[in-house]
Amino acid sequence: MFKPVQIADNVYWVGYRDWNIRNFHGYKTERGSSYNAYLIIDEKITLIDTVKAPYAGKLLENIAQIIDPAKIDYLISNHTEPDHSGSIPAVLAAAPNATLVAVKKGLEGLEKYYGGGWRSIEVKTGDTLDIGRLKLEFIATPMIHWPDSMMTYVHGLELLFSMDAFGQHYATSELFDDEVSYCELMQEAKTYYANIIMHLGSLTKKAIPAVEALPISLVAPSHGVIWRKHFAKIVAEYKKWVDCKPTAKIVIIYDSMWSSTETMAQAIGAAATRDGVCVKLLRIPDNELTNLITEVLDAAVVLVGTPTLNNGMMPTVSAFLTYMTGLKPTGKQFAAFGSHGWRGGGATSVDKVLRDAALDVVCEPLTCVFKPDGDTLAKCAEWGESFAGAALAAVAGQQI
Ligand code: FEO
Numbered sequence: 001m002f003k004p005v006q007i008a009d010n011v012y013w014v015g016y017r018d019w020n021i022r023n024f025h026g027y028k029t030e031r032g033s034s035y036n037a038y039l040i041i042d043e044k045i046t047l048i049d050t051v052k053a054p055y056a057g058k059l060l061e062n063i064a065q066i067i068d069p070a071k072i073d074y075l076i077s078n079h080t081e082p083d084h085s086g087s088i089p090a091v092l093a094a095a096p097n098a099t100l101v102a103v104k105k106g107l108e109g110l111e112k113y114y115g116g117g118w119r120s121i122e123v124k125t126g127d128t129l130d131i132g133r134l135k136l137e138f139i140a141t142p143m144i145h146w147p148d149s150m151m152t153y154v155h156g157l158e159l160l161f162s163m164d165a166f167g168q169h170y171a172t173s174e175l176f177d178d179e180v181s182y183c184e185l186m187q188e189a190k191t192y193y194a195n196i197i198m199h200l201g202s203l204t205k206k207a208i209p210a211v212e213a214l215p216i217s218l219v220a221p222s223h224g225v226i227w228r229k230h231f232a233k234i235v236a237e238y239k240k241w242v243d244c245k246p247t248a249k250i251v252i253i254y255d256s257m258w259s260s261t262e263t264m265a266q267a268i269g270a271a272a273t274r275d276g277v278c279v280k281l282l283r284i285p286d287n288e289l290t291n292l293i294t295e296v297l298d299a300a301v302v303l304v305g306t307p308t309l310n311n312g313m314m315p316t317v318s319a320f321l322t323y324m325t326g327l328k329p330t331g332k333q334f335a336a337f338g339s340h341g342w343r344g345g346g347a348t349s350v351d352k353v354l355r356d357a358a359l360d361v362v363c364e365p366l367t368c369v370f371k372p373d374g375d376t377l378a379k380c381a382e383w384g385e386s387f388a389g390a391a392l393a394a395v396a397g398q399q400i
Helices: 053-064 088-094 104-114 182-212 231-241 260-272 289-297 315-327 346-356 374-395
Strands: 005-008 011-013 016-018 033-035 038-040 045-048 072-076 099-102 120-122 128-130 135-140 150-155 159-163 218-221 249-254 278-283 301-305 333-340 366-369
Touching (some): 016 053, 053 088, 072 088, 182 231, 182 289, 249 374, 260 301, 278 289, 301 315, 315 346, 333 374, 346 366
Parallel strands (some): 045 072, 072 099, 099 120, 159 218, 249 278, 301 333
Antiparallel strands (some): 016 033, 128 135, 135 150, 150 159
């Protein structure tokens, strides 16, 4: 599994497949991940990014199967996050004549992480670097995913190293999009977008035209497989995701203590179920936050339920709200519901968090005391029917 693979004329994947990673700073990576580094053999030997620090030896072994690492002339750092920069010190130690290339923020961040003292070239959008037969062009893409992020385009090969954009946390022995399950790939790309990029949607939206303006044969992200067949399709999906474009979907995300809030969730869901509307009931402790936020990405309505614990919401619900509000989903209707005993506080605290995050809360919380009675269940049914109508209205007239 640790051998390099040629992806284009004189360009090799030399990265590391992390088959068993299951937690990537909180993101549950059910299919592992990969840290993609690429080696270009030209008059100037050029390495595009590195891998996580523990796998520096594997990276250097891969490079050594093609060329002596000491011959590397340029090390392009498209992104400072340590999953891509962690082996820069090891590579520069092995390649004493190499020059590090990054944007200003990248060089600053790398110095903070690793101490600096290297030869470097600072680049900005539109700058080019001749490496012999090929010419590299740099495109700064700040905040996709960090301020230091950039993409590197290879003129002559129509190859874009797209960094985190268009990536997937997806370890596979295959290296190209047309060699893996299309459904699995698109699901992983969607999960990756929802959990990593969603809160940067407006910036990503601005970057897409610059990418579309390029002649493209291959798009090689820093995680997952390389796009050579389905790039137009992933761009089309990104154009929906950058706006969190809703589908006719209602997600009811909740926790429950003695089944009262769950009974409310079920009553809302049952009333919302009708032709053309997708309804999902997701109890937080039974689902990963990673998957919950992916369901939120293309929902039209998000209903959050909690019982009252110590005059507030359940800690599980709080964790979900912290994660969701940080990722800033847009274009959805939100509302809170839940049960309480002698004092309220659960659903109203959810309502406050949603409003404080400037999410579109469309009604007051729906609450009940101890156990939903006939009146409460009738109100739940009204909610369900009303939100089903809202979900259908949200997508009416949309271009498919
Ligand atoms: Fe894969 Fe933002 O690093």
